[in-house]
Amino acid sequence: MTFLRSFADDKPLHNWLHEDCFPMEAHLTGDDIYALTKLAILEYVSGGVTAAFDMYYHVDRIAECARDTGFRMTICGAANDFGGTAESTKRDYEMLNAFDPLVSCRIGFHAEYTTSEPLLKDLAALANELKAPVFTHLAETASEVEDCFRRTGMSPIAYLDSLGMFNYGGGGFHMVHPQDGDLAIMKQRGLYVCTNPSSNVKLSSGVAPIETYYQNDIPVAIGTDGAASNNCLDMFREMFLVTGLQKLTVGAAAADPVRVLHSACSVGAKMMGLFDCDCLAVGKQADLIMLDLHTPNMQPLNNIAKNVVYSGSKANVALTMVAGRILFERGTYTFNVDPEAVYAEANEIITRIRRSEGR
Amino acid sequence: MTFLRSFADDKPLHNWLHEDCFPMEAHLTGDDIYALTKLAILEYVSGGVTAAFDMYYHVDRIAECARDTGFRMTICGAANDFGGTAESTKRDYEMLNAFDPLVSCRIGFHAEYTTSEPLLKDLAALANELKAPVFTHLAETASEVEDCFRRTGMSPIAYLDSLGMFNYGGGGFHMVHPQDGDLAIMKQRGLYVCTNPSSNVKLSSGVAPIETYYQNDIPVAIGTDGAASNNCLDMFREMFLVTGLQKLTVGAAAADPVRVLHSACSVGAKMMGLFDCDCLAVGKQADLIMLDLHTPNMQPLNNIAKNVVYSGSKANVALTMVAGRILFERGTYTFNVDPEAVYAEANEIITRIRRSEGR
Numbered sequence A, B: 001m002t003f004l005r006s007f008a009d010d011k012p013l014h015n016w017l018h019e020d021c022f023p024m025e026a027h028l029t030g031d032d033i034y035a036l037t038k039l040a041i042l043e044y045v046s047g048g049v050t051a052a053f054d055m056y057y058h059v060d061r062i063a064e065c066a067r068d069t070g071f072r073m074t075i076c077g078a079a080n081d082f083g084g085t086a087e088s089t090k091r092d093y094e095m096l097n098a099f100d101p102l103v104s105c106r107i108g109f110h111a112e113y114t115t116s117e118p119l120l121k122d123l124a125a126l127a128n129e130l131k132a133p134v135f136t137h138l139a140e141t142a143s144e145v146e147d148c149f150r151r152t153g154m155s156p157i158a159y160l161d162s163l164g165m166f167n168y169g170g171g172g173f174h175m176v177h178p179q180d181g182d183l184a185i186m187k188q189r190g191l192y193v194c195t196n197p198s199s200n201v202k203l204s205s206g207v208a209p210i211e212t213y214y215q216n217d218i219p220v221a222i223g224t225d226g227a228a229s230n231n232c233l234d235m236f237r238e239m240f241l242v243t244g245l246q247k248l249t250v251g252a253a254a255a256d257p258v259r260v261l262h263s264a265c266s267v268g269a270k271m272m273g274l275f276d277c278d279c280l281a282v283g284k285q286a287d288l289i290m291l292d293l294h295t296p297n298m299q300p301l302n303n304i305a306k307n308v309v310y311s312g313s314k315a316n317v318a319l320t321m322v323a324g325r326i327l328f329e330r331g332t333y334t335f336n337v338d339p340e341a342v343y344a345e346a347n348e349i350i351t352r353i354r355r356s357e358g359r
Helices: A013-025 A030-046 A059-069 A086-097 A117-130 A142-152 A156-162 A182-189 A197-202 A210-215 A235-249 A257-271 A304-311 A339-357 B013-025 B030-046 B059-069 B086-097 B117-130 B142-152 B156-162 B182-189 B197-202 B210-215 B235-249 B257-271 B304-311 B339-357
Strands: A051-054 A072-076 A103-111 A134-138 A170-174 A192-195 A220-222 A288-291 A317-322 A325-329 B051-054 B072-076 B103-111 B134-138 B170-174 B192-195 B220-222 B288-291 B317-322 B325-329
Touching (some): A013 A339, A030 A051, A030 A317, A030 A325, A030 A339, A051 A257, A059 A072, A059 A086, A086 A103, A086 A117, A117 A134, A142 A156, A197 A235, A210 A220, A210 A235, A220 A235, A235 A304, A235 B235, B030 B317, B030 B339, B051 B257, B059 B086, B086 B103, B086 B117, B103 B117, B134 B156, B192 B210, B197 B235, B210 B220, B220 B235, B235 B257, B235 B304, B257 B304
Parallel strands (some): A051 A072, A072 A103, A192 A220, B051 B072, B072 B103, B192 B220
Antiparallel strands (some): A288 A317, A317 A325, B288 B317, B317 B325
C-alpha cells in the first residue's frame, strides 16, 4: 500500500477504504506490487524490521520480492467477496509455503464485513481440513461490530468462531472493540491480537484495550498496518503508541515497556508462525537488529528497554539482519537494490494511477 | 531533565514530580546542568530542532551552554515557592536578554499549583512593569484545575488572569484542560498554547483540545517537554501525536497536517518571541533544517507536508542550521563537541545522584 502514502488521508476507515484505497488499488498490476513491496522492504529494513505479515493482492509477486531482497515475509490470505475462494486460498497456501525458506503463508481473509457467509464457511472448512489457524481484520471499528451484531446477533469474533473458523487458533488485526464474551473466546482458541495503534488513531478507529489483553494473558503482537493508513512502517512509533495510549486511557503504569518490547519482537514472530524467529538462541534463525546506544536519545543508560520503547527511533538502527544476512548497515542497503530506482518506480506508478482516476 | 530519561517512568504527574523529579533534581549542580543541557542540544540538533524554550534551574549555565554550542535558547522563568522571586526573575530576565544573540528570556513561573498568591502577584506586577508576556505550566491535569477551583473559585487560566498576569499576553504549556470561559480569556489576551502530547499521554494527563484551539484561532505551538517525562526530544513524534490524538478524539479530518507543521515551526518561534525565526525570508535568521526525501518513508512524493507530519522521522534530518551556522550534517555534529564525553558525563551524573538517593 506504499503508493498511497500521503494520498489517502484524513478520513475514517470506511471512506478511506471505499473512496481511496479500493478504486486506486484496482489499477495495480503484479509488477506494480513487486515494485511497491520493494519500497516497503527498504522502509522495513532501515527501520529495524526483519519480517512482515502482509495481506495483499498478487501474492506470487510479493513472495518473489521477499526472496529477491532476502526479506522474510509471511503472507496472509486476503479472500473476500471481491476476489478469492477457499480453493484459491488453499492453492496459495500450498504454493507459498513451498516457495522459499523466507516465505510462508497463513490462511486469512480480509474481514467479516467484506466476506459473505458462504465464503466464510468454506474458509472455516479449509482451516479445519488443514488444521491451521486463520487471521483477519477483526473488531477494528465500532461500526463493524454494530453491523455484525445487527446481521448475526453476535460480535465479529463470536460469529466467526460460531462458524468453526478458529478451531485451530489464529488471530485478529486491530481488535480495538472486543465485546462481552469475546475475551473468553480469544483465550479458549488461543487467538493472537495484532495491534496497529498509529493506524487506529489516524483513522479514528479507537484505542485497543491492550492492558486488558495483557492482564488476561492474550498474546499481543504489534504491527504498523500499511503506509496508506498510518503513514509509515515504523515500529518504534508503534511501540511508543502502544504504551502511550494505554497510559492515556488506563493509567500511567499501564503497558509495561518490557512487555511492549516482547510484543514487538517475540509475539509478532509467533503470530506469523515463525517459531524459530522468536528469540536469539542456538538453533534459531539469525533475524536480529543492532541498535546504536551511542546517540543522545539513548543516554544516559538508566534502562535500555525503556530507552528503546519510550525514546527509541529508527535513527538508532545500526544493522538489520535476516536469516544471517545483513540487509542494512549504517545507512546503507547491503542487498542488491538501487533505492533511487525504487523511489522513481513508485512515483511512476502512483502518477499513472492518479491520471487514470483523474485525481 | 535528560538525566532522568527512563528513570522517572510509569507514574502520573504528581507522583512523577514529587517522588522522582524534585528529589533527584535537588542534587544537580550548575556544572551538571551545563553537561545535561549539552546532551539535550545534541538530541535537538540531530532531530532537526533549532531552538528550545527551556524552563529549569541554573539559567546562567543553560545560557552558557547555548552560546558555547551555537544553539538558540529561550529561557523561561521558573519561579515557584521553592525558589525564585520577582526580583530574581527580573535580574535573570535582564541578564539573559543581554547575554548573547542566541539567548533570550521570557518571564515565567513553574505553575499555579506550586506558586503562592503573593509571589504570583509580584510576578504579575513585574509583567506589567516590563510590559512583557508570562509563560507557565497551565491546565495540565484535571486535578490541577479542580484544586484551583476549590481554592479560588476559578480555573487556573481565569485565576491568573484575574491577578493581571496576562495583560501583555503570554501562554501556557500543556493546556490540556481548559474550562468554560477560558477560551475567551485566551483570545482576549492573545495567549499561546504549547502542546506536548507525548508527555501528556505518558503521564496520563489527557488530550489537549487542539482542534478547538485551531477553530478558535488560538495560536498553538508544539513542544517535546523534558526527557524525564516523554522520554525524548523528538518533534516528529510530537507532530504525529498532535494530529493523531485529535483524529482519535475528534475525527479523522481533525488537525490538518499543514497547520500542524506551521505550529511546529512558525508558531513555536513566535511563542518564544523569536519573531525573526518564524519563516525563511530575506532579513530573517537562518534557522533551518534540511530533510532528506530520498528515503523510503518519504516516497512516493504524493504530498510532502503530509509525508513530514504523518511519516517523518528524525532519521530524515540531513542538516540543522542555527543562525546561519551548520550544527549537524549527515549524522555528524559540526560544532566543537565530543558526543562520547557528553554521554559519559551524563552517566556519571545520574550514577552519582542515584547513589546519593540510594536508588
